[in-house]
Amino acid sequence: MKKAIGFTILIIFVGVGLYFYQKNESSLALNDRALNLRNASIAHTQNMPSSLRKPASVEPTTDVTKKDSSQKRQWIGAKDDIIQSGKIAMKNKPDNNWHDKLVSILSRGINSKTKIEVNHEKSVVLVNGNDAVNAEQVVVIFNADKERNSYRAMVNSQTGKVIRTWDHTIHENTRMPASLSGLPLTLESQD
Amino acid sequence: MKKLERIALKHLTAILAVSVFILSGCVPTTSSPKKRSSSGGSTTNSAASVPATKGRIFLDNPVELSGNAEYPTENNFNTLLNLTRDLVYLTDAQTLTNPCDPLGSGLYVVTTCYNALPDRLQPPLVNNTKKWAYDANGAEFAQVNAFGHKKKMLDQWFSDQSSYVSAYSLLPDTSLKKDSSLTEQYFSNYSFWFGSATTLVTWANCDFSDNAFFSPAETALCFGRDSIDSKLWFAQDPTIMYHELGHGLTKIMLNTRNKMEGAGVIPYSSALGYRSYDEGGMISEGIADWFSFYVNGRSHFAEWALGRYLKQSRPLRESDASHTAAVSEADDSRLAYPDFLFYDPNFPESPFEDIHYAGQIVSHFLVALTEDLKQECSISESAAKKLTAGILHEALAELGDLTSKGTKAGKKGYINLVDNSDWAYEWLRAYNPINMRKFAQAMARKTYQIAGPGNVTFTQCTSYSKDRLERLWDSYGMLLFKTYNLNGSSHFDPGTLGAPASPAAAMGHIGSALAVSAANRLRTVLVDKSSVKMDPTVGAPPAFVFDDRAQLRAVANNLRQTNGVILSEQLDADLGFNNGNGRISPGEFVGIALNLYNSSNSTISGVQIIASDWQHVNNDGKLCNNQGDSFPASEAEGAAPAGDASCNLSPIFDAAGSNPNSNLDPVCVVQLNEENATRWAQQDELLASMDGLTENDCLGDDPKSCFLRSPKGADVGWMSSIDGQKNWSDSLPKDANGSVNIGGHQAVFFEVSPWISPGTTFLCRLRVRFSNCNDCYHDANYSNDDFLDNDYAMGKPFKVIDLQFTVVD
Numbered sequence A: 001m002k003k004a005i006g007f008t009i010l011i012i013f014v015g016v017g018l019y020f021y022q023k024n025e026s027s028l029a030l031n032d033r034a035l036n037l038r039n040a041s042i043a044h045t046q047n048m049p050s051s052l053r054k055p056a057s058v059e060p061t062t063d064v065t066k067k068d069s070s071q072k073r074q075w076i077g078a079k080d081d082i083i084q085s086g087k088i089a090m091k092n093k094p095d096n097n098w099h100d101k102l103v104s105i106l107s108r109g110i111n112s113k114t115k116i117e118v119n120h121e122k123s124v125v126l127v128n129g130n131d132a133v134n135a136e137q138v139v140v141i142f143n144a145d146k147e148r149n150s151y152r153a154m155v156n157s158q159t160g161k162v163i164r165t166w167d168h169t170i171h172e173n174t175r176m177p178a179s180l181s182g183l184p185l186t187l188e189s190q191d
Numbered sequence B: 001m002k003k004l005e006r007i008a009l010k011h012l013t014a015i016l017a018v019s020v021f022i023l024s025g026c027v028p029t030t031s032s033p034k035k036r037s038s039s040g041g042s043t044t045n046s047a048a049s050v051p052a053t054k055g056r057i058f059l060d061n062p063v064e065l066s067g068n069a070e071y072p073t074e075n076n077f078n079t080l081l082n083l084t085r086d087l088v089y090l091t092d093a094q095t096l097t098n099p100c101d102p103l104g105s106g107l108y109v110v111t112t113c114y115n116a117l118p119d120r121l122q123p124p125l126v127n128n129t130k131k132w133a134y135d136a137n138g139a140e141f142a143q144v145n146a147f148g149h150k151k152k153m154l155d156q157w158f159s160d161q162s163s164y165v166s167a168y169s170l171l172p173d174t175s176l177k178k179d180s181s182l183t184e185q186y187f188s189n190y191s192f193w194f195g196s197a198t199t200l201v202t203w204a205n206c207d208f209s210d211n212a213f214f215s216p217a218e219t220a221l222c223f224g225r226d227s228i229d230s231k232l233w234f235a236q237d238p239t240i241m242y243h244e245l246g247h248g249l250t251k252i253m254l255n256t257r258n259k260m261e262g263a264g265v266i267p268y269s270s271a272l273g274y275r276s277y278d279e280g281g282m283i284s285e286g287i288a289d290w291f292s293f294y295v296n297g298r299s300h301f302a303e304w305a306l307g308r309y310l311k312q313s314r315p316l317r318e319s320d321a322s323h324t325a326a327v328s329e330a331d332d333s334r335l336a337y338p339d340f341l342f343y344d345p346n347f348p349e350s351p352f353e354d355i356h357y358a359g360q361i362v363s364h365f366l367v368a369l370t371e372d373l374k375q376e377c378s379i380s381e382s383a384a385k386k387l388t389a390g391i392l393h394e395a396l397a398e399l400g401d402l403t404s405k406g407t408k409a410g411k412k413g414y415i416n417l418v419d420n421s422d423w424a425y426e427w428l429r430a431y432n433p434i435n436m437r438k439f440a441q442a443m444a445r446k447t448y449q450i451a452g453p454g455n456v457t458f459t460q461c462t463s464y465s466k467d468r469l470e471r472l473w474d475s476y477g478m479l480l481f482k483t484y485n486l487n488g489s490s491h492f493d494p495g496t497l498g499a500p501a502s503p504a505a506a507m508g509h510i511g512s513a514l515a516v517s518a519a520n521r522l523r524t525v526l527v528d529k530s531s532v533k534m535d536p537t538v539g540a541p542p543a544f545v546f547d548d549r550a551q552l553r554a555v556a557n558n559l560r561q562t563n564g565v566i567l568s569e570q571l572d573a574d575l576g577f578n579n580g581n582g583r584i585s586p587g588e589f590v591g592i593a594l595n596l597y598n599s600s601n602s603t604i605s606g607v608q609i610i611a612s613d614w615q616h617v618n619n620d621g622k623l624c625n626n627q628g629d630s631f632p633a634s635e636a637e638g639a640a641p642a643g644d645a646s647c648n649l650s651p652i653f654d655a656a657g658s659n660p661n662s663n664l665d666p667v668c669v670v671q672l673n674e675e676n677a678t679r680w681a682q683q684d685e686l687l688a689s690m691d692g693l694t695e696n697d698c699l700g701d702d703p704k705s706c707f708l709r710s711p712k713g714a715d716v717g718w719m720s721s722i723d724g725q726k727n728w729s730d731s732l733p734k735d736a737n738g739s740v741n742i743g744g745h746q747a748v749f750f751e752v753s754p755w756i757s758p759g760t761t762f763l764c765r766l767r768v769r770f771s772n773c774n775d776c777y778h779d780a781n782y783s784n785d786d787f788l789d790n791d792y793a794m795g796k797p798f799k800v801i802d803l804q805f806t807v808v809d
């Protein structure tokens, strides 16, 4: 928390002077702060497991006719003509750590008093056209001090990224965290 | 309230005055509870006084039973029980659990259908004698009461459903009942019960204050207790439990057709409401309120749970004594839309923007429809409730259908795109969500088909006239549709299910749309979409920016937990870049509320602002300027060539439901500086021009929203209404200090990449519509028939409003 505030101040008071904007060519140069951040990001990325670092890699096409014998995953959205063609491109590969990755994604920046619970419901393959993605259907529960929220989520089996959520809790008290204080978008910010 | 305007005109940086937006802000101090009026020593509701399998539950809530609005919790609650009247069958099990057998035939049984527990992860109350009589002051009684009233409502619901479905929907396909949205699979695939043999749990002693909730993901109902007086359990009030179970049945109704397909074929569920305020949420609350009337026929509910201390109970019909506004059941005095959107009868001097109060319009309409059917069809009150429930179920099952067929004999593509549940979900969430107009039209369509002239064989009612129906909707200000859209909204050819040569041959434009009689539109006002614009006042800002770090962290947490919004990992986890200076800066997560203005003389309502990807770019990545905003002005400025074929914007989905061209594009484009000129382009062009950055540095997977992106779930904003000749903030209700509450739902949110250089200018092509819009739903080229589903990917059903700003630090 303290660290983040310090960082903010640095941005406000130091960052302004560092920005420059290169207009003479059709390219924009990165400002210093961005470069620093980028270097930090690269260092951080290099310490990551390779499965996290790489974007979902494209696997060889799979013979979908084998799906029933080889996998327990339920296939969703597979169209007859595509199944008949026999080939589908798998866009990811299940990773045993999807659950931890998901919790890490859901926890990012969250109030530490909020406890996250993830309950697995089933493993599926989502088919869209000729592409298919391994996914996990889960129930996510956020237990906070004065409120509990939950929903179902479809999660990428490799990266733990959330594809979609639904079945959100309906509360009788208002769901608004607080009202907002806004400022007019000034002319300075307009063109 | 000129505060906003003043700030805008003088470009001051003072923070908008707002006050904390919580319901408890409305709670007045209450008189302290009276001293206990009975000794409470004797428990008359004893186990010895009941036979096995039976017990006693409250006939109604303590306020209603005692006639005392301030009934003290020190009183002996057992005196509210009538030993004879209140003895009911509960269960033959040793815990509070029952099976469901909706047809009573033993054919379609859910073995552990519903139960009651003290709380989550707590063991059930075990009673070996099965004598369910407990001290009415205690926690066990609250569990029994919750269970008994769940059973009471579900018994009525299943009885009505089996009767309705077998009398109407299960008529053979050869009959005229092809337009029903329910079929035989309603029973065989558990679509009568969440699509599986799951257990609907009640947590009767739930550990949350001043709240009850329905958790569809856990299939659970939670009833908490009052924060002022912990002896008040919500589960002591049957009527709040009818409301909450009403949310559960609404989920079932909306997803009936999705679950009919079999387990998991349609993985997602449709819902009403995706933001803290939107019209789906308002409709959801109104329907849930109506369910209290459905069970007990009373004109008010939750006098105990919400009324005793919180002063938030609600009336259900205009004749209720609690109304403080001049309303009545006369045609010209109904609780009409949008006049009563902010109406809180408990605090008429403090109008308030909230889905529960706005939902009163819907509950009152549904009660009025029930009463009108009773009268016009000459049927009993219980038959009228069954019929209304049937109409509601038909309408919701069709609206929530992610299979795209819509009705019993429907072809793929009839509703919600074509055979693509992924995109159908997005259409219902963002592109064409269920608002008051869509709800009203679907309800009217089903009423016409089931109880009106559109019905031929259903014997329960054939005499509800089309004029009567239209006048009832109009008396509530909700005759918002010009046709009943009997022909659906598919852009495919009905014979081949392939794309026809012209829209005129599309299934959604042939056959009868059935026009509404314009003479019946007396109270409802439809307004042209051109009336909504940026506030034209000199010096008025185009928008307000929310970028305070603490506030935006709260918003991000709320969006994550209530709506599944996950921010980009490119942003600092604690939003350390958010500087609260009211400008859009690198690395920030910001809310933007458009400073919208209504130039007509009538209120516009259900204003929806959409920042989702849409069809506004041609096949070469150039911007189409034929979307109503005439942007960009010229080819040199980035527009596609005039007459470009790919800007004719053919439907995005092919007949197989796929989207082969992926031609929905992010809403924000960027200004590139080239040579001596500037040009508008998609963000992937900016990325390509930036040394050292790759797609891995983008906010998400799409390089076209690499630097500025509205995350899914935070990409739709709602403003309840904007008065004629006013801007949005002047139309909001004011608190005692004259300040307005600005909620997160009024804004759309954007992530700003930390990599973007200050000085970069963006323009976001936001799409805006409202529920009482004259030309946002009705296609004038096709006799005001509804736009086809695919049209909602384009600009034509919307007012495209361009927001331009420069990223500054």
Ligand SMILES: [Zn+2]
Pocket: A170, A171, A172, B243, B244, B247, B284, B285, B288
């Ligand atoms: Zn509710």
